Amino acid sequence: MVDRDQLANLIQETYRPTPRRVGRLTYRKPYPDYIDRYEFPRGYKVPNFVTFSGEDSTSTIEHIGQFTIQCGEVGANEFLKLRLFANSLTGITFSWYISLPANSVYTWQQLEEMFHTQFYKTEPDVSMTDLSRLSQMLGKMAEDFIGKFKRVRHKCQVSLLETEYMSLALNGLDFELRKKFEGMQFQDLFQLASSAARYEKVLKEEQDRRNASRGTYYRDPNYEIHMTEASNNYVKDPTYEIHLTEAEIGLEIDAAEINIKKPYSCSTLTKPAETVSSVQPPSSTAKRTLTEADKQYAFDITKADEIFDLMLADKIIGLSKGQKIPLKDELQKRDYCKWHNSYRHSTNNCIVFCSKLQNLIEKKLLRFLEKK
Incomplete structure (x- = not known):
């Protein structure tokens, strides 16, 4: 006669789940094998690509442009760009790339579109009001301010005459510089930055003399x-x-x-x-x-x-x-x-x-x- 403990052990051994054997996962490229048969030009060296992590302010459009330029002579060959693209990714972007299913990408346009869909970040539009609010911070050099002004200007969707941009940049300078440059005309922001840097050196020596x-x-x-x-x-x-x-x-x-x-x-x-x-x-x-x-x-x-x-x-x-x-x-x-x-x-x-x-x-x- 079987007691209760023996019956429980029999049921557990009969119906308990058994571990399934899972095959080892292997990496497979997302594009077909025949693309690897396209050879690079003789003497071509794979560039040391600037990598994209998706965690900084670099946009996907900037990265694709930079990647294409760094490809050099093979930048117009879509199949070779497919082979090289993984070298320009790091961190979460590389993890995304190696997780793509095998044979899921057949053209460069397809991979580029998938890349933008996954990592594209919209940047807020820069308005004229934003540009007019930029100003030279206390203790900062004029060249630093004008460099920042240039970067923000490129993100502005409104197109202005160069003279209007110059007026906005001048208004953002330190008071001493605005006073000095009042009524003066500059050809471009580079000339303004050079003149401001020279005058700041003069002001510094003037201050040294005053304190002497x-x-x-x-x-x-x-x-x-x-x-x-x-x-x-x-x-x-x-x-x-x-x-x-x-x-x-x-x-x-x-x-x-x-x-x-x-x-x-x-x-x-x-x-x-x-x-x-x-x-x-x-x-x-x-x-x-x-x-x-x-x-x-x-x-x-x-x-x-x-x-x-x-x-x-x-x-x-x-x-x-x-x-x-x-x-x-x-x-x-x-x-x-x-x-x-x-x-x-x-x-x-x-x-x-x-x-x-x-x-x-x-x-x-x-x-x-x-x-x-």
Whole structure:
């Protein structure tokens, strides 16, 4: 006689589900095998395609265009494009591609349409109101703002004259730039961006001059503080303001550049003669307190002109094309800055050049000549 437990075990063994054997899944290309028989031209190398993940702001239309261009000479061959397309996908887009059923794609147009259907994202239209609201953010350069303006402009569905686009871009600039360019005409956005970048450099040097003091302080990389008096022809009034004319705008652009890749020892680079243990105001301005605007250098800036000449002779400094440094007799005791190719100040009083030298010293690329 069978008890209840034996009966339950019999029923469980008889009717319990048995695991089914499932064959291993294998990848098969979505296009027919005969397409792989189309050969690439002799010597053709598969490009390193820009990949599309579907997770950034790149549209499917942009990707198809970029993919076709990167295909090069086979960009017009639909079958070869079918073979190459998987190389331009990554992440979820590649997972979508390998999940397509075998023999489900026969033409490039069919695959492109399936790709757009799956991943196309509609972008919001950009209106004239959106363009007019764009403005240069505080602390951002004009070139960055105009670059953003160009990108948004291409998404605008409204077609305008170039002069109207220029007016919108001008209105979005910083107040100082709008004030300077009031009434001026520009051919295109590139010219506007170039002019704005040059004028911003002038404004920066003007601010540096305004913050400059009669006494110039020098800081050694080892934090030993040195002090010398600035030359008498330097700007004496800290509130002095520079007023630029149209012809002077281009004069303050860097006319030289420093190309230094390994440490360079300069024989004319010397430390100031006077040394103090702590920073004290010059005697002529005894009550003046030091601020962050005070310039601190580790070298004697009265030698800046000589340092420039030596670095130029050693090809550490390069001049811009067409620049010719005037002879001493030609200057007739006038100030001349070799860094800016400007007659508005001397090389010894050039804040930009001295700051670049100080930066190289702190990076240990410009060194004092060691005494033997």
